[in-house]
Amino acid sequence: MIGHRLRVRLYDDRLDLFLGGSYLMTRPRGRPKSATEHGYVVDYRHVIHSLRRKPMALLQLTYRDQLFPREAYRLMFERLLEAMSERDACRKMVELLSMAHERACEAELADLLAQDLDEGRLPDIAALRTRFSPDPAALPEVVVELGPLTDYDALLLGEAA
Known part of the structure; x- marks a missing residue:
């Protein structure tokens, strides 16, 4: 989100985040545990x-x-x-x-x-x-068939296939 303007609506228990008018997410709001400790989320x-x-x-x-x-x-x-x-x-x-x-x-x-x-x-x-x-058995097998290079030459020359 670098370079974008993020809008945050603060509530007592959460933060609602918006990018422009689009809702992105809700994050819990951290509260300090004591006067000396920060509340991190x-x-x-x-x-x-x-x-x-x-x-x-x-x-x-x-x-x-x-x-x-x-x-x-x-x-x-x-x-x-x-x-x-x-x-x-x-x-x-x-x-x-x-x-x-x-x-x-x-x-x-x-x-x-x-x-x-x-x-x-x-x-x-x-x-x-x-x-x-x-699981290697769950991975799909991808087969790529390359066309002949003459087809690309025909495209560059503007010829119909």
């Missing part, structure tokens, strides 16, 4: 691409707890920080969030993470990637 899908470039930023994010879409993600990040270096924990967590976004498996992945937490395991990224990858 963050959707991880909006920042995941930036985090992929700099995963260590996850460690010091002011709104990190609001970033996680479900409780299992937050708890898994804490477990990762306990089990490995901060750098590796941040990379692994950003990879999990990215997978949830790109493969549209947020809820199912959260269930698997909760299961791993209960069993005291760390997530296996390679196994999760395989599990949530598209």
